[in-house]
Amino acid sequence: MPVKEPSAAAPQPATQSSPPQASPRRSDTTRTAILTAARERFAADGYERATIRAIAKDARIDPSMVMRYYGSKEGLFAAVLDVDLRLPAPERLNRQDVGHALVQHFLDLWEENEVLTAVLRVGVTNPAGAERMQGIFRDQLLPISLHLCPDPEQAPVRAALTASQLLGLALARYVLRFPPAVALPREEIVAWLAPTVQRYLTAPHP
DSSP states (O other), X not given: OOOOOOOOOOOOOOOOOOOOOOOOOOHHHHHHHHHHHHHHHHHHHHHHHOOHHHHHHHHTSOHHHHHHHHSSHHHHHHHHTOOOOOOOOGGGSOGGXXXXXXXXXXXXXXXXXXXXXXXXXXXXXOHXXXXXXXXXXXXXXXXXXXXXXXXXXXXXXXXXXXXXXXXHHHIIIIISOOHHHHHSOHHHHHHHHHHHHHHHHHSOOO
């Protein structure tokens, strides 16, 4: 009687492991958390006393992540103070109502988010922050002053005077929060400040 040979085992289907799911990118969220915590910490403690460890704790991340994104405390501080005022191009401004346009623009900036307010708080508590704020307003506001003022030699002074009004408003309304300044409606702020900014930028030398 012939011996029945064992049948070959049926090949088992190959099991393919699913590729690991890529974790969602969180770099933007992490950067935002770091910058938010850093602005608050630099404003509260000043540059010298603020530490990467404290900023990381506030942001609820590991300190190594701060170093990964910004390299050093100096790099983080520079990022905190990197602000675009998003000013319109000088040639797009109407000379007759530039004061009104700029006050409206800055009110929008201050009220859109708290970034500029936090940067202002850093600027008034830290010499390096103050220097950076000077540079921001000089570099971004000066071209408008040069384009509009009657005498280009006076442009730096006129830009500085304009900044004094805009920053003074922000300090009183959003940082120190003087009750009358906080309560003042936007249209009244514009009515009060716009003629002054207009005069600074376009009027003849007194």
